[in-house]
Amino acid sequence: MVSLDSPITVVRPHLIEFGVGTAGKLGAWAAGKGYSRTLVISDTFNAARIDVLQLKGEVSVFSDVTPEPDIANLDKVLAAAEATQAELIVGFGGGSAMDLAKLAAVLAGSQQTLREVVGPNKVQRARKAALAQVPTTSGTGSEAGIRALVTDPETKAKLAVESLHMLADIAVIDPSLTFSVPARTTAATGVDAMAHCVEAFTNRKAHPMIDMYAIEGTRLVGKYLARAVRDGSDAEARAGLSLASLYGGFCLGPVNTAGGHALAYPLGTRWHVAHGAANALIFPHVLAFNTPAVPEKTKAVMEALGYDTSDTVKSVFDAAYAFCAELGIEMTLSGLGVPENDLDAMADDAFAIRRLLDNNPRDLTRTDIRSIYEAAY
CATH class of the missing domain: 1.20.1090.10 (Dehydroquinate synthase-like - alpha domain)
Structure with missing residues (x-):
């Protein structure tokens, strides 16, 4: 165990909105920043309720996030991000959606591949798009972190990417979004x-x-x-x-x-x-x-x-x-x-x-x- 005088680095999303009924604050924040093109990365269930985020402008939705996402799922997300040229990427769902949003934010429009950024601090450049995270489960804590995981289907191993560039600009944590979780x-x-x-x-x-x-x-x-x-x-x-x-x-x-x-x-x-x-x-x-x-x-x-x-x-x-x-x-x-x-x-x-x-x-x-x-x- 380390001691009290041991150095440590702690990071947080730049803005955290917490509380029942706060989901719509994302739309107000995005409008205030002037973002007009947004990509929401989600699963089918949550994609059907993105209106709660009150996003304005051109909103595209990728709704095919799978549990324990693999490289193929990430490739589809990256294709969607490239196609939309989003100014804001939103992870809306559980850890899988939020992890894919992190990776999309740093890899879309980048010359780096997933393999090149696996590990700590391999992402070379700041992302082009802003990143927002909105969890709909209470488990992963991915909205607060700088790591993302995807599965390599060949080796069945988790590929872990860690980068400060994957830290969210805003995390909106609305407990009411979890009411429907079984x-x-x-x-x-x-x-x-x-x-x-x-x-x-x-x-x-x-x-x-x-x-x-x-x-x-x-x-x-x-x-x-x-x-x-x-x-x-x-x-x-x-x-x-x-x-x-x-x-x-x-x-x-x-x-x-x-x-x-x-x-x-x-x-x-x-x-x-x-x-x-x-x-x-x-x-x-x-x-x-x-x-x-x-x-x-x-x-x-x-x-x-x-x-x-x-x-x-x-x-x-x-x-x-x-x-x-x-x-x-x-x-x-x-x-x-x-x-x-x-x-x-x-x-x-x-x-x-x-x-x-x-x-x-x-x-x-x-x-x-x-x-x-x-x-x-």
């Missing part, structure tokens, strides 16, 4: 938001400046997630989760996630398990595994979720598992349709994600990873 998805994405916070809090690169966001984001999920699952129109609970998701996004830039996300990714890339559901299933296993390395922080996490645990692995696992299972989340790989004969390949894939595993507070060997998948099966 209970099961609300549960999974809520745990994903919490996992961002927890993995940053217990991270080898954890920093006191980020810890405050991490533990408060965890507390917000502990307080509000079950309420939102029970009643999707609970405005206070939805706002609490939206804030938790934003705080999770604040954690991702300077610290990032660790072992939990590394083990969750192969579920999405190989078996198309939704990102939130994958993280929720893995969460109790990796939190418990890490307990011996960070017992005090683990205890603080569980207290924030409303559980009084000891510092034993079993105590932590039982409580974390109960938190997820009581939300109605599927907690077995077999229940998600993952075949047992793929566990070895998944372990290989996860073990190769060094950018995250190297952040984990306790070393995760390939054998450890395989054992966790077996236990989760």
